[in-house]
Amino acid sequence: GSGYRTEFWEGQGRDYEDRTERVALRRLLPPQGRRLLEVGAGFGRLTNEFKGYDQVILLDYSSTLLREAQQRLGKSDRYVYVAANLYQSPINDGVCDAATMIRVLHHMADAPAALAQVRRSLAPQAVFILEFANKRNVKAILRHLVRRQANSPFDRTPLEFVELNFNFHPQYVYDVLSSLDFEITRVLALSYLRVGLLKRAIPTDWLVKVDAILQHTGAWGAFSPSVFTRNVVQSTTPAANFDGPLFKxxxxxxxxxxxxxxxxxxxxxxxxxxxxxxxxxxxxxxxxx
Structure with missing residues (x-):
């Protein structure tokens, strides 16, 4: 609820994560478009990255966070605030030419169903930026090798490490995306430097610059805590429906x-x-x- 902004983001030493996610978004997302669906928009932390879009739909389960977003961004036709359960998404078919889903998939017990709802709202050739928490990360691999972690980071089954918090094997996510007619056109590996000691000892500007370079290694394999993918809709259905009703x-x-x-x-x-x-x-x- 409402504590997410102050308890997790603001003044909590997460400038590194925020800034590296913005670097990734700018690399992956087309700068302009008709209508973008921001799944899990929360309090609108990243919404100012979408200035080139005619309209942004902020979708979140929390009405409280959406109210905070509305206070930040204001009331206008540019922003549509929608409180909804993603599994029963009210967004109509084919009404968006872009979507983002960042720090959301790790809360989804049924990732394929959640991603199918996003896919349904996208027009042909739409671009979808997805972030997921990676179970096959360097720390997990090392812990597994020295027998400090029982579950294998190489197993493709999603890992629920605490209730309703899931880490995913990259290939599991890629397979789901492919099954939904997405072509995965780029992979970025984020947050290799998400280590408390580093974040305290090294200036954030330096961390962000190094992370920005390391992100490119996602092309060869993602072993980072966080992975961003750019995915493009390949099929011709549902048809583009930019002028039709926004909701179903x-x-x-x-x-x-x-x-x-x-x-x-x-x-x-x-x-x-x-x-x-x-x-x-x-x-x-x-x-x-």
Whole structure:
């Protein structure tokens, strides 16, 4: 909830992670486009990287974090704030030409289902930037070799190291992406220097510069704690739908809406979804039993 910004990011010694993720995003994401879906947008930490897009959809499960994002970015047609469960995503088919999903997959117990929902919302040739936590990282390999870690970093099964926190083998993620008709066009390896001692002893500017060089090694193999991939939609379905309805009803899948300032009404199944001061809430219907 609301503590994520202050307890995890601001003033918590994570400038290195924030800045290296921005380096990766700028390398991978086309600078301009029609509409970008930011999955797990949180409090809008990275949203200012998407200035070249006509519209950005900030999707997150936490209404509290989206409210913080709205306070940072303001209310305008450029930003669409959506509180929703990704597994029942309300974003319509083919309405985006770009998407990002950073620091989100590690919370997904069913990664293929979550990624399929993102894929569905993307038009042909859309670009999807995905970050995932890598179980096959240098530290895990060394720990396994000296028998300090029982589970193998080379096993392709996702590893739940604490409840609802998953690390993934790169090939597992690549296989899922390929099955969804993505072509993986670039891989960057991030956060090799995510070590408390280094972060305290070496100026952040230096760490970021070295990390920016090391990121390129992802082309040969990713053994870093964090991996970024650029993925391009190869198939011609769903068709591009930039001017169609933005939402589809999570209850019935219809896209025929009646909207006022307080709610979206689905004309097909008569379900009402709240609009709470500019934030669309698709987590549960207003008129649920």
């Amino acid at each position: 009803c999570p209850q019935c899948g219809a896209t025929d809406w009646l909207e006022d300032s307080h709610k979206l009404h689905c004309n097909h199944c008569d379900t009402d979804w709240a609009i709470e001061d500019g934030i669309y809430n698709f987590k549960s219907p207003i008129n649920a039993d």
